Amino acid sequence: MSELKATLRSDLTAAMKARDALTLGTLRMALAAVTNEEVAGSSARELTDAEVTTVLAREVKKRKESAEAFENAGRAELAEKERAESAVLQRYLPAQLSDAEISALAQEAVAEVAASTGSAPTMKQMGLVIKAAQAKAAGRADGAKIAAAVKAALA
Secondary structure, three states: OOHHHHHHHHHHHHHHHHOOHHHHHHHHHHHHHHHHHHHOOOOOOOOOHHHHHHHHHHHHHHHHHHHHHHHHOOOHHHHHHHHHHHHHHHOOOOOOOOHHHHHHHHHHHHHHHHHHHOOOOOHHHHHHHHHHHHHHHOOOOOHHHHHHHHHHHHO
């Protein structure tokens, strides 16, 4: 079992003992998402910490999108609940990169792709550069921010 998944389980037990309904419900949903990811595909497998982090990041993104949708629909109480769940999950994710760090990462990825292809990358090779930048970010930055930084670096 991955270390992060074990931490989630022990924190779930602590939330049960503390009768913390928000944390309890959020961690149950997160562990269910991790389990679903483990059994998805042709055979069951254990997820690594990096894969568990990816699942948690996806859950945080869902919560943020739901909060925004609830806010637009005039349901502030539901939006606040989604934001609170997102905050609980954020505790288990690595710190996000700043815009300056993402920009520097995009520049490194452009240089890396230029070295591997032998010429400066063009907008047609943006996918290759984004892939390299996302590998360097390792879940510490939103994909949209990475794509915007790469686009700016290539322009």
